[in-house]
Amino acid sequence: xxxxxxxxxxxxxxxxxxSEVLCLxxxxxxxxxxxxxxxxxxxxxxxxxxxxxxPLPARLPEDTDVIVxxxxxxxxxxxxWVPGQPMAALIAVMAALQPPDLKLLRNCAPHAVLHRxxxxxxxxxxxALARAQFLYERRLRGRIDKLDETLRAFRRVERAKNILMQTxxxxxxxxxxxxxxQAMKRRISISAIAAAIVDSCEVLG
Amino acid sequence: MRWCRGLVSEPWRxxxxxxxxxxxxxxxxxxxxxxxxxxxxxNTAGGVNGREIVPVIYDPGSETGAFALCAKRLMIEDEVxxxxxxxxSSSRKAVLPVVERLNGLLWYPTLYEGFxxxxxxxxxxxxxxxxxxxxxxxxxxNYGTRFFFVGxxxxxxxxxxxxxxxxxxxxGGEVVGETYLDLRAKRTDFVPVMRQIKNAGANVIFSxxxxxSTIYLYQSYAEAGLNPAVTPIxxxxxxxxxxxxxxxxxxxxxxxxxxxxxxxxxxxxxxxxARYQRRHGDDEPTNMCAEAAYFQVHIFANxxxxxxxxxxxxxxxxxxxxxxxxxxxxxxxxAANGHTNLWTRIGRANRRGQxxxxxxxPTLVWADPYLVGSGRVSLSV
Numbered sequence: 302x303x304x305x306x307x308x309x310x311x312x313x314x315x316x317x318x319x320s321e322v323l324c325l326x327x328x329x330x331x332x333x334x335x336x337x338x339x340x341x342x343x344x345x346x347x348x349x350x351x352x353x354x355x356p357l358p359a360r361l362p363e364d365t366d367v368i369v370x371x372x373x374x375x376x377x378x379x380x381x382w383v384p385g386q387p388m389a390a391l392i393a394v395m396a397a398l399q400p401p402d403l404k405l406l407r408n409c410a411p412h413a414v415l416h417r418x419x420x421x422x423x424x425x426x427x428x429a430l431a432r433a434q435f436l437y438e439r440r441l442r443g444r445i446d447k448l449d450e451t452l453r454a455f456r457r458v459e460r461a462k463n464i465l466m467q468t469x470x471x472x473x474x475x476x477x478x479x480x481x482x483q484a485m486k487r488r489i490s491i492s493a494i495a496a497a498i499v500d501s502c503e504v505l506g
Numbered sequence: 507m508r509w510c511r512g513l514v515s516e517p518w519r520x521x522x523x524x525x526x527x528x529x530x531x532x533x534x535x536x537x538x539x540x541x542x543x544x545x546x547x548x549n550t551a552g553g554v555n556g557r558e559i560v561p562v563i564y565d566p567g568s569e570t571g572a573f574a575l576c577a578k579r580l581m582i583e584d585e586v587x588x589x590x591x592x593x594x595s596s597s598r599k600a601v602l603p604v605v606e607r608l609n610g611l612l613w614y615p616t617l618y619e620g621f622x623x624x625x626x627x628x629x630x631x632x633x634x635x636x637x638x639x640x641x642x643x644x645x646x647x648n649y650g651t652r653f654f655f656v657g658x659x660x661x662x663x664x665x666x667x668x669x670x671x672x673x674x675x676x677x678g679g680e681v682v683g684e685t686y687l688d689l690r691a692k693r694t695d696f697v698p699v700m701r702q703i704k705n706a707g708a709n710v711i712f713s714x715x716x717x718x719s720t721i722y723l724y725q726s727y728a729e730a731g732l733n734p735a736v737t738p739i740x741x742x743x744x745x746x747x748x749x750x751x752x753x754x755x756x757x758x759x760x761x762x763x764x765x766x767x768x769x770x771x772x773x774x775x776x777x778x779x780a781r782y783q784r785r786h787g788d789d790e791p792t793n794m795c796a797e798a799a800y801f802q803v804h805i806f807a808n809x810x811x812x813x814x815x816x817x818x819x820x821x822x823x824x825x826x827x828x829x830x831x832x833x834x835x836x837x838x839x840x841a842a843n844g845h846t847n848l849w850t851r852i853g854r855a856n857r858r859g860q861x862x863x864x865x866x867x868p869t870l871v872w873a874d875p876y877l878v879g880s881g882r883v884s885l886s887v
Contacts (some may be wrong), residue, residue: 385603
């Protein structure tokens with residue numbers, strides 16, 4: 302089914318949501334009116350496990366994939382994270398007729414918004430967009446963490462290379478090769494080998 | 507874009523986040539006082555473009571989690587975008603995602619371990635190339651090559667020691683011991699450390715102990731009968747304020763590397779010290795962290811007077827590349843990395859609780875937070 306969708310995205314994509322939005326754990330903090338009920342039904346159609354919460358709890362649960370919440374003034378305080386470190390995708394639910402509170406929207410930093418009245422299409426697209434944005438942000442954050450660690454590792458490896466060059470009277474390429482061989486033999490990273498070399502050099506003096 | 511700009515008479519509101527309670531209060535309160543002194547000076551001189559600077563102050567109580575929550579509260583409930591604050595690296599790292607997501611600007615007036623860059627932070631304390639590099643050479647030349655590392659158990663000491671270890675190795679030195687103690691370590695916790703130091707035959711104790719336990723480290727050292735002329739404690743974080751808290755005689759002879767000491771001889775500093783003491787008491791020393799907290803507010807105000815907008819996207823470009831006559835000397839903010847180009851000095855504490863400056867850089871030292879060009883010169887030898 303998914304293969305066919307990929308080959309005919311324009312004609313078939315709309316009918317069957319991609320696996321990204323299927324079977325998610327969803328927390329829905331929406332008003333218990335008719336529209337709210339309709340929203341829950343749409344969310345359930347994505348085969349998600351939907352937990353409905355109202356009134357808005359002082360702290361929304363964090364063990365979920367998606368939070369769908371009314372954009373009310375107290376929402377920033379109820380989110381279980383500080384801005385910049387979301388633990389789930391956030392969809393802000395807004396009224397159709399009132400002018401939007403842009404500052405409040407900015408403070409909540411949602412990944413997508415949903416306007417009343419809801420339609421099947423807008424619910425599904427918001428869900429897909431929010432989930433994709435959240436995952437993308439998380440990948441970027443992970444990449445930054447990794448880059449930071451790589452920088453440190455780079456310094457370690459360079460240090461170890463210099464130690465090897467001096468103590469074994471070998472050239473740069475041979476020093477790198479030595480570390481690569483040792484890393485493969487022991488099934489650990491070059492960075493870990495470099496750290497071991499630096500540490501042992503210290504012990505030996 | 508201009509819809510959010512207030513009336514001309516409306517004040518410029520800024521956030522201030524320093525601990526006034528808990529284990530970090532001794533040093534962070536000096537940063538708070540220096541921040542408020544600078545704000546006072548600016549307001550007394552007529553504010554920025556006729557508008558007063560009004561600080562919104564919270565006390566995160568030396569708790570990392572509280573820093574993140576206070577930053578959130580400042581930006582969301584108090585609607586400020588500029589925050590002056592943070593001493594420990596863990597508190598900076600807690601505030602970082604908040605200012606990055608909501609596009610605020612954190613002014614961080616504390617030396618740290620480097621290896622960071624954020625478009626939402628201006629760093630006004632020293633990076634390792636501005637203190638560790640010179641300190642390491644000085645110690646090896648004057649005391650010997652056997653270093654014992656003792657630090658508080660959190661991110662800054664471990665990262666800082668990693669850098670120091672690299673530097674020391676390039677100088678042919680070695681780490682003969684390494685130990686980390688809880689931030690809430692008691693005086694008795696340092697007794698076995700002193701024994702280890704003696705047994706290891708160290709020439710230098712390199713300390714990254716911060717907070718209240720700093721005092722216990724130096725006091726235990728004095729009690730253990732170690733001699734600072736032979737085996738000094740060298741630190742990047744022990745300032746005039748900690749020396750005052752531990753006792754002048756306890757601190758005497760110990761070494762600290764910093765961009766600023768109260769004893770820096772120039773008119774700008776004399777005036778700064780006089781105003782600081784008039785406001786907070788004659789026996790209140792200034793220190794490197796307070797000085798950075800002080801001059802960064804002035805750099806902010808100068809930029810603000812040019813942009814007339816406190817919006818991060820407006821003010822940050824005006825800050826980058828700007829310079830200022832700080833108490834330590836003329837400093838400038840690097841356009842490349844948002845860190846500040848500072849002076850490097852090495853001080854030895856005297857019996858009056860002040861530091862005698864025993865070495866000084868001939869010029870400003872460029873901030874190199876990733877140590878791209880620093881501390882490698884001797885690597886290729």
